[in-house]
Amino acid sequence: MEISEGTPRKKEEALAATEDKIQSLETKQMNSLSDIQKNLQEASKVEAEEKRAEKKAEASEKPKDRDDKSLWIGDSSDDEIFDPKTETSVADMPPGSNVDVKL
Numbered sequence: 001m002e003i004s005e006g007t008p009r010k011k012e013e014a015l016a017a018t019e020d021k022i023q024s025l026e027t028k029q030m031n032s033l034s035d036i037q038k039n040l041q042e043a044s045k046v047e048a049e050e051k052r053a054e055k056k057a058e059a060s061e062k063p064k065d066r067d068d069k070s071l072w073i074g075d076s077s078d079d080e081i082f083d084p085k086t087e088t089s090v091a092d093m094p095p096g097s098n099v100d101v102k103l
Helices: 008-061
Strands: 081-083
């Protein structure tokens, strides 16, 4: 848009029109960014669900008999340690969790 020499009123109208276009473009840009953020969040959720399903499938494929590969608390080895009561890997437990140990 070319602003020609003219009355201040025409210049103000042209400035107002330009400001309106800028505002419209900023709104469109914010809406686009919002849509992108929503899509990324949805993709992240789908990826997390796929990973959970994959881990669950892997866990169901593993043999239930862990005696040959696992270390139960009280044994001495460098293999994975499991809580005998819950049969949960100690490494998977959150810090501060209680583990029942028979001496």
